[in-house]
Amino acid sequence: MALMETTQPLRKRDLRIALGAILIVVAVAAPFIGSRYVIHSLIIALIFMLPAHGLNLLVGYTGLLSLAQAAFFGIGAYTAGLLAVTYGTPFYVNLVAAGLVTGLIALPLGIPALRLRSTSFVMCTLGFVIIGQAIAKNWISLTRGDMGLSSIPKPYFALGPLSFTVSGTTAFYYLALVIGALATFAVWAIVRSPAGRNMIAIRENETLAESVGIPTWRYKLIVFMLSAVFAGIGGSVYAHYLTVVSPLTFQMYYSTTMLIIVLGGGAGTISGVVFGSLLFVGLTEALRITPELRMIAYGLCLLVLVFWFKKGCAPLINRFWDMIGGTK
Amino acid sequence: MNHLPMLEINNLTKSYGAVKAVDDVSIHVSRGEIAGLIGPNGSGKSTFFDCSTGLGKPDTGAVKLDGQDITGWTLNRIAREGRMLRSFQKTVVFKALDVEENLIIAGQMFTFPSLLSTFGLGHMSRQRVSGLRERARELIRMAGLWEVRHQPAGNLSGGQQKLIQFASMLMPEPKIILLDEPMAGINPKIIERVVETILYANKSLGVSFLIIEHNIDVVTSICQRVIVLDQGRKLVEGAPGDIIQDQRVREAYLGG
Numbered sequence: 001m002a003l004m005e006t007t008q009p010l011r012k013r014d015l016r017i018a019l020g021a022i023l024i025v026v027a028v029a030a031p032f033i034g035s036r037y038v039i040h041s042l043i044i045a046l047i048f049m050l051p052a053h054g055l056n057l058l059v060g061y062t063g064l065l066s067l068a069q070a071a072f073f074g075i076g077a078y079t080a081g082l083l084a085v086t087y088g089t090p091f092y093v094n095l096v097a098a099g100l101v102t103g104l105i106a107l108p109l110g111i112p113a114l115r116l117r118s119t120s121f122v123m124c125t126l127g128f129v130i131i132g133q134a135i136a137k138n139w140i141s142l143t144r145g146d147m148g149l150s151s152i153p154k155p156y157f158a159l160g161p162l163s164f165t166v167s168g169t170t171a172f173y174y175l176a177l178v179i180g181a182l183a184t185f186a187v188w189a190i191v192r193s194p195a196g197r198n199m200i201a202i203r204e205n206e207t208l209a210e211s212v213g214i215p216t217w218r219y220k221l222i223v224f225m226l227s228a229v230f231a232g233i234g235g236s237v238y239a240h241y242l243t244v245v246s247p248l249t250f251q252m253y254y255s256t257t258m259l260i261i262v263l264g265g266g267a268g269t270i271s272g273v274v275f276g277s278l279l280f281v282g283l284t285e286a287l288r289i290t291p292e293l294r295m296i297a298y299g300l301c302l303l304v305l306v307f308w309f310k311k312g313c314a315p316l317i318n319r320f321w322d323m324i325g326g327t328k
Numbered sequence: 329m330n331h332l333p334m335l336e337i338n339n340l341t342k343s344y345g346a347v348k349a350v351d352d353v354s355i356h357v358s359r360g361e362i363a364g365l366i367g368p369n370g371s372g373k374s375t376f377f378d379c380s381t382g383l384g385k386p387d388t389g390a391v392k393l394d395g396q397d398i399t400g401w402t403l404n405r406i407a408r409e410g411r412m413l414r415s416f417q418k419t420v421v422f423k424a425l426d427v428e429e430n431l432i433i434a435g436q437m438f439t440f441p442s443l444l445s446t447f448g449l450g451h452m453s454r455q456r457v458s459g460l461r462e463r464a465r466e467l468i469r470m471a472g473l474w475e476v477r478h479q480p481a482g483n484l485s486g487g488q489q490k491l492i493q494f495a496s497m498l499m500p501e502p503k504i505i506l507l508d509e510p511m512a513g514i515n516p517k518i519i520e521r522v523v524e525t526i527l528y529a530n531k532s533l534g535v536s537f538l539i540i541e542h543n544i545d546v547v548t549s550i551c552q553r554v555i556v557l558d559q560g561r562k563l564v565e566g567a568p569g570d571i572i573q574d575q576r577v578r579e580a581y582l583g584g
């Protein structure tokens with residue numbers, strides 16, 4: 001005990017910084033440690049983390065359950081794919097365009113949808129995915145229907161005379177890592193701003209939020225658009241990674257995956273979403289090696305989640321902090 | 329000195345199907361006044377409140393706040409631009425958030441000039457929030473909640489939650505506050521404290537009040553004028569002393 005008293009207890013903040021640093025080192029060193037397949041899984045996890053971050057703003061912070069993320073993911077993928085194939089524009093142009101287009105499309109969709117209450121809103125957002133897929137299948141002159149867009153170029157950058165292409169898996173991993181880090185920072189900034197506090201107020205009690213002057217309707221619309229921007233950017237990275245986009249990009253399965261990341265990781269926490277992406281996407285991607293067991297393992301994961309971790313992994317992460325760092 | 333009433337509501341009517349919950353009621357609250365609104369259960373007080381504050385839509389009628397027509401404004405706009413705030417009977421605080429956060433949220437929309445500016449994280453934004461925090465702490469101390477300021481509001485007693493709600497409503501320097509049964513379900517010690525807070529806000533900050541309250545002792549001690557509703561209609565209004573003597577009021581309460 002005497003020894004305990006003389007050593008300074010580790011502070012939670014220092015611990016976070018230390019663990020964050022370790023995480024960064026591991027993330028940067030991953031291509032040197034992991035196999036090609038592990039890196040591929042990590043890339044998919046990083047890509048799905050983007051729409052999940054957007055969804056977390058909506059579900060976790062504003063309290064609006066949406067299944068529309070796959071629709072915006074698909075719109076982003078098609079926007080980037082079409083631009084790249086038709087005009088040969090560089091990667092960052094496609095990425096920004098995908099974010100802008102999905103954000104703008106979310107505006108006319110959000111205005112009627114957000115007038116609906118709880119369950120009706122969820123059903124409406126589900127409709128967006130189905131409509132998106134129907135359009136991708138049937139607007140053949142634009143999307144080439146079921147054939148989809150193929151041979152989307154690998155991301156290439158052009159800055160004045162300099163130009164280079166991100167072709168290898170490792171290089172793409174670093175690109176996805178940088179985009180993922182920027183997106184995580186963006187969510188952090190939104191959540192930490194006074195607007196983030198208003199979003200939480202809306203989640204906690206919408207009428208009370210109204211009564212202190214918060215224009216809840218306008219906030220919900222803005223957050224809906226922001227969530228779409230994240231999904232659209234995710235879609236553009238996805239298109240450039242797989243180099244193929246088809247109507248199957250508009251999949252309910254994707255929407256539910258994104259929801260599982262958020263709810264399973266810990267809605268309303270940023271680290272939960274990062275963790276959730278690695279666990280629920282990285283893991284299922286890695287489990288493809290054993291296809292027979294994959295869905296079973298996934299199903300088991302979800303059962304455990306539903307029964308024992310109703311708030312996702314976030315409380316688990318917190319307990320871990322407390323365990324190794326005391327409570328300060 | 330402006331002699332216009334602070335709040336003027338004319339010919340407000342609201343029906344649910346065939347039932348007229350509020351039937352052609354006109355009232356006003358003078359500048360700096362504490363007015364009471366009483367009546368038996370189901371007399372339309374809460375509906376009247378909701379329709380005056382933008383939570384419900386009146387069928388007919390006009391609401392004028394400080395000389396400005398605010399008929400049809402939403403609840404959030406009335407709060408933000410009109411600085412007319414209201415409380416609720418049941419929903420009182422953001423339960424999961426701590427006391428200080430509750431108050432900061434209550435002040436934000438009055439400090440930031442636009443919705444988009446609330447997304448800022450820069451120097452201006454941080455300065456505004458720290459200003460809010462300072463004011464929040466001042467009010468928390470005044471309300472006697474200093475010790476529990478970092479606790480989730482939902483963990484506190486009903487009375488303490490009501491105090492948080494009061495403090496929240498004082499964050500934006502309101503012109504008028506509408507209280508819906510502020511004394512319901514809280515112990516006498518806190519009632520005293522709530523009364524003190526109302527009187528302080530009225531005298532020192534110049535806030536006008538319209539209060540729905542069943543506790544007749546509180547009504548007679550703090551209200552300068554009392555309006556009685558019965559079956560959706562205005563029955564009578566006058567000084568509290570006269571009202572409790574009034575035969576019609578007694579009959580309304582006794583169901584005569």
